[in-house]
Amino acid sequence: MHVLAHEAPPAGGAEFSQVLIAAAMSALVFVPVLLFVVAERAGRGNVLGRLADRVADRTGLPRWAGLPMGLAGLSGVSALVGVYWDVPIHMELGRDEGPLANPSHFPIYFGLMGILASGIVSAALARDPLPARTIKVTGNWRVPLGSVQMTATGLVGVAGFPLDDVWHRLFGQDVTEWGPTHILMIGGGVGVVIGLQLLLAEARQVGAHGRLVRLLGPLLAGAWLMGASTFLMEFDLGVPQFPMLAQVVLVGLVGAWTLTVGRLSWGPGGTLIVLGVLLGSRVLFSVIPALNDLHLAVPLPYVAEAVVVEAAALFATRWRFALVAGVGAGTVGMLGEAALSTFLMPNPWPAQQLAWFVVYGTAAAVAGALIGVWQHERIEEVAERAESAGPRHLPGLVGALAAVGLMAAVAVPQDPPPLSGAVRLTDAATGFEVSNPNSDAAPRWVHATVTLEHPVEDAVWLNGFAWQGGDFATTPLERVGDGVYRTAQPLPVYGQWKSGVRLHTPDGVMAILPLYAPADPAANAPAIEARDGARAFMAEIDFLQRERKSDTPAVLWAVAYVVVGLIFAGMWVLFAWLYAGAARVRGVHRAV
Numbered sequence: 001m002h003v004l005a006h007e008a009p010p011a012g013g014a015e016f017s018q019v020l021i022a023a024a025m026s027a028l029v030f031v032p033v034l035l036f037v038v039a040e041r042a043g044r045g046n047v048l049g050r051l052a053d054r055v056a057d058r059t060g061l062p063r064w065a066g067l068p069m070g071l072a073g074l075s076g077v078s079a080l081v082g083v084y085w086d087v088p089i090h091m092e093l094g095r096d097e098g099p100l101a102n103p104s105h106f107p108i109y110f111g112l113m114g115i116l117a118s119g120i121v122s123a124a125l126a127r128d129p130l131p132a133r134t135i136k137v138t139g140n141w142r143v144p145l146g147s148v149q150m151t152a153t154g155l156v157g158v159a160g161f162p163l164d165d166v167w168h169r170l171f172g173q174d175v176t177e178w179g180p181t182h183i184l185m186i187g188g189g190v191g192v193v194i195g196l197q198l199l200l201a202e203a204r205q206v207g208a209h210g211r212l213v214r215l216l217g218p219l220l221a222g223a224w225l226m227g228a229s230t231f232l233m234e235f236d237l238g239v240p241q242f243p244m245l246a247q248v249v250l251v252g253l254v255g256a257w258t259l260t261v262g263r264l265s266w267g268p269g270g271t272l273i274v275l276g277v278l279l280g281s282r283v284l285f286s287v288i289p290a291l292n293d294l295h296l297a298v299p300l301p302y303v304a305e306a307v308v309v310e311a312a313a314l315f316a317t318r319w320r321f322a323l324v325a326g327v328g329a330g331t332v333g334m335l336g337e338a339a340l341s342t343f344l345m346p347n348p349w350p351a352q353q354l355a356w357f358v359v360y361g362t363a364a365a366v367a368g369a370l371i372g373v374w375q376h377e378r379i380e381e382v383a384e385r386a387e388s389a390g391p392r393h394l395p396g397l398v399g400a401l402a403a404v405g406l407m408a409a410v411a412v413p414q415d416p417p418p419l420s421g422a423v424r425l426t427d428a429a430t431g432f433e434v435s436n437p438n439s440d441a442a443p444r445w446v447h448a449t450v451t452l453e454h455p456v457e458d459a460v461w462l463n464g465f466a467w468q469g470g471d472f473a474t475t476p477l478e479r480v481g482d483g484v485y486r487t488a489q490p491l492p493v494y495g496q497w498k499s500g501v502r503l504h505t506p507d508g509v510m511a512i513l514p515l516y517a518p519a520d521p522a523a524n525a526p527a528i529e530a531r532d533g534a535r536a537f538m539a540e541i542d543f544l545q546r547e548r549k550s551d552t553p554a555v556l557w558a559v560a561y562v563v564v565g566l567i568f569a570g571m572w573v574l575f576a577w578l579y580a581g582a583a584r585v586r587g588v589h590r591a592v
Helices: 016-041 045-061 065-091 107-125 145-171 180-205 209-235 246-265 268-285 287-291 303-311 316-345 353-386 394-410 540-544 554-582
Strands: 133-137 141-144 418-428 443-450 461-468 474-481 486-487 496-505 510-516 533-535
Touching: 016 045, 016 145, 045 065, 065 107, 065 145, 065 209, 065 287, 107 141, 107 145, 107 180, 107 316, 133 145, 141 145, 141 180, 145 554, 180 209, 180 353, 180 554, 209 246, 209 268, 246 268, 246 303, 246 316, 246 394, 246 461, 268 287, 268 303, 268 510, 268 533, 303 316, 303 394, 316 353, 316 394, 353 394, 394 418, 394 554, 418 510, 443 474, 443 510, 461 486, 486 496, 510 540, 533 554
Parallel strands: none
Antiparallel strands: 133 141, 418 443, 418 533, 443 486, 461 474, 461 496, 474 486, 496 510
16 A cells, blocks of 8 residues: 655545545445345335344344344444444544545445445344334334344444535534544444344344344353444554543443453353453454554553453442442453553553542443443343343443543543643654555654653653655653653654654643644645754644644534434434333333
């Protein structure tokens, strides 16, 4: 994937011709799906219906569960293969010439469409035997609630594509993983697993049983861990654009949630199945990046949390298990991940911040374990049609609210206070080998020596950084005097590279001292020359996302974030409502 780029690609929305092509690709998928729905509901024989019956005979799952689960699984893997291919491309090469110019977008696009199609197919195949609680579509068409969850999350994921283009037109391109509309696509794609877990419970309710059905419980918990860990990819690769405590909270929350469900659904050893899915899938997702000489996203393995969850299950049950597992995962687990980060993470967790990691990690892990136990109990209530004793929803609600509060507290970066430094650049003969050169400019490598007006004693990270010049790299800063730091390895300051010194502090400040960036006329961004002298730190997002439009009214930003936030929040509210509704035992009605 060697590319020579001499002109900056467009920094706004896609060309109208590409929008039309994307719409045509959608029609190629959904027109046949809609024809299948019409034929199936009219009782006419069709290929998908016969295939669903064959899968049902082989697996013991009802026709509305077996085939849609397989379709959703293959589609989800396709989408994640694309995501793990796409993010390193943007980190190494910057933005695209257009959405259809990037090959990684195709498995994402068709994967998300397949996820949505799997929910629609499940609903279309819905015939007796059906679970006790369903949603009525027409007079004699009732749909399992798992099908509804799958379709809804698929809609969120697919909606992210047109919304992403609108976002680019209004606010400029955003090549980061955590861009708001990117969160919708990833969240909708991986959220289908929650629908599959509910669909499996409904299948068990109508008689599905056997080794495969039992194994699907921890396998789906592993798929949920696999998908949710995608949100940590920028940390795994070494280009985080959110504070480190966001990584800690996500690791604690997602790990405790999924490992708890896996252990409860399988019994002893369930966490090993969950970890097997995660680690095996990451090997799969690394194949294409490795073949294209791109960086590989190496995850924290959740091993310490898995050991704690397994141990907690030996002597605690229900909500006591959630608390013991959460506290253990947040203490022993976070300390284990901190130790492993030294070997696995491009930006290790600094030892001087361990106390904060344990505090936030424990709170997140307890929240995740409470959600996990709540989800598992609702799954068992759906499958067994027997209501659990004691509090049913309050602990899960506490966990959910705690998770939201924690993410709100740690995920928003803070702008830096007035801070400047004196830069001295010393030319180096050469630097690291660039894997995918995208410029024919004469190479220039420099060591940067930075003298800060206020020495930094408690930084989470203070390092040199370069990206989008055909590769990306991080190098620590070595202290050579009082408030004086020097990059351990030389940085590139030529061509399409964007280089600087990153400073992250415990209170969420994320700042960068820019060293070099080329002019970007398409984004209306001036060049930053690589020269000695004093310069001010700037908000990191203003440097890393130079394509962002500065003239967009603030009210439009606010409205856009609210709209995206409501869509994302609605997906989670629907998850809770459908699980609670499907688990109702008293006053059961055949349709809701």
